[in-house]
Amino acid sequence: MTSLPWIGRADGAPYFVEESGAAWAPIGHNDAITWPDLAGLYRRRDLPGVERHLRWLQEHGVNCLRLMLEYSQHDHRHLEHAPGRYNPALVQLWDDLVALCQKLGMRLLLTPFDTFFLWIRWDSHPYNKANGGPCAARTELLTCPATREAVKARLAFATERWGGSGVIFAWDLWNEMHPKHGEADPDCFARFIDDVSPFMRDLEMRLHGRAHLQTVSIFGPELGWHPRLNEPIFRHPLLDFASSHFYEEGTIDDPPDTVAPALSAGRLTREALSEIRDARPFHESEHGPIHRYKDHHHTLPAAFDDEYFRHMQWAILAAGASGSMRWPNRTPHVLTPGMREAQRAMAGFLPLVDWQHFRRVNLNEEIGSDPDTIAFGCGDAHQAVVWLLRRGPMLPDGRLDPEMPARPAALRVPGLAAGRYRLALWDTRAGRPAGALDGVSQGDALSVTLPPFRGDVAVAIVAA
Incomplete structure (x- = not known):
């Protein structure tokens, strides 16, 4: 089986390339190991069904999935039973998914935790000191030295087992980094990156002779509430590209129509690019009608949501980002067929532009x-x-x-x-x-x- 080419940054242009120099742009979405499309991986309940789904995604232009190594909505999906003691069923799940992605040419943007469920289900999490873990409080996740070592060990396990392939597009070292994860100290962002990023890069250089790209992500509205956070998110010298999640209140998180979200997405992309001082790419790795779905318990009608999705992805790409990734926020928790058609339409457009030389x-x-x-x-x-x-x-x-x-x-x-x-x-x-x-x-x-x-x-x- 031919190894999948690794992804790097274009030379002097804010986009991604394969190691051959060919342009590559992530087209995909956020998924989770408990959601319907990938649920068949668990205990190998339906590997052929998952493979058929991944092939169908490919036919619609999808080439990348953003996933959490641990999506702990349920206790039995913890990656570790205790720090350093890995859950065999989850390790097998990831072995199978990475093998399928290698076979089909699909790539993964991986982050170690879903921090939403890590936070709200902290009482049952293996990293909680009350459960034998290293961390006394969820407000110390980014600052506790012992927890930091556990996070690095988790990332080390992941790259030792699955990181030798170009299946891994990049590591999102922390999903939706937030001051509350670090004792309300915004400076904890830079300290976390200063520690974890070189550890991971040095380890991958020793293991693989090269390192995957790195980023950290943030819940976008935090950048307006805490402007100091722009520095580590957009300009930290150890990160390869910048990531934000567009959940603007009222326009994107609870859309009144399909034009207002596009206007917001275009403006937010322009604001993000204005914060970047070098040629690193900007990738919008999460968006969707989260307030409408999570708080109002309402799934947007498919026809409306399809247009909302299509308008968002084109506003973000045209404004200068490398791409965008929807969080489904639907029942069931999957993207619609209309959204897949929109992804296929974008995939058809991308070859019209010389991205690897586009200094936009x-x-x-x-x-x-x-x-x-x-x-x-x-x-x-x-x-x-x-x-x-x-x-x-x-x-x-x-x-x-x-x-x-x-x-x-x-x-x-x-x-x-x-x-x-x-x-x-x-x-x-x-x-x-x-x-x-x-x-x-x-x-x-x-x-x-x-x-x-x-x-x-x-x-x-x-x-x-």
């Missing part, structure tokens, strides 16, 4: 278009990505009216060097080309009129 800046506020159209985009001197979204009209349920008259749109993209450009239009709903045209930049901007379209259109602009 965000252009959401600089791109010009018609008043009834919202522009999301990024570009450099040689290429650009633009997504145009109509503001309306809306259906009563908050979706854009699919029967709206198709209308042309003016487009002005600044920053492109003087010369001729080819514009490839992409139908994000159908996942197919929607036409092409040529344009000329005079050195300050490229200005064209796009042919008529209805709700939205994506555009890849490259030198002719």
Whole structure:
């Protein structure tokens, strides 16, 4: 079996590449070992069913899953019975999943804990000192030296057993890092990273001769409440890329319509990129209608949720992120077939852009278009990505009216060097080309009129 190529950072561009230098962008979602699509892994109840599901994901453009090594909604899914004493059923589960991913070419973004259940079910967790673990209180998870050693040992076990393959895209060293995990001290973020990141990188260099990429993630609203957290999340020198979770109150976590979440996602991506001072990628690794689902106990209607999902992923990509990953927040806890079609549509668009040489800046506020159209985009001197979204009209349920008259749109993209450009239009709903045209930049901007379209259109602009 051919080993899956490892993923690294592009040289000087904020995107990912395979070790061959070929562009690679993560298209996927958050999943969990207890949720329906992967539940058959546990005690090998239905490995063929899981393999069929992974193949189906591949057919829809999915190439990466974000997973917690431990999703402890239930006690029997703890990875360790006690620190250093691993649960054989969970180890077998991960052996099987990594083998399937290797076989099929699927990659994993892995984090050691689901910190939500680690927090709310702390009384039963093996790391709790009351249960024989190292940590006296869940508020000391990031600062307790003994707990830190247990976390490093868990990560060491994971890379020793599963890290020798390109199946591992990257390590998210701590899921949704929060000051409350470290005695309300924001500086605990940097101290944790300073300790765990070099430990993991040095160990992987000894074991594998190279190291997987590293990040840490955060519940995005925390960045507004505690601005000091931007430094370790976006600029820590030991991390390879930045990650945030977009759960803005009212627009994303409980969406009133399908346009407001896109506006928020585009703005939040621009804000994230403004915090990064080097060429590291930014990856949005969690979003969804969490307040509507968790607090109101309501699953969005599929037609609405499909459009909400599609608009979010295009707003984030066009604004300059490397991609995004939905947390399902649905009953059952899986993505809809319509969301899979949206992922396949994005996978078809990606080859239109030379990502490994794309030194983009965000252009959401600089791109010009018609008043009834919202522009999301990024570009450099040689290429650009633009997504145009109509503001309306809306259906009563908050979706854009699919029967709206198709209308042309003016487009002005600044920053492109003087010369001729080819514009490839992409139908994000159908996942197919929607036409092409040529344009000329005079050195300050490229200005064209796009042919008529209805709700939205994506555009890849490259030198002719």
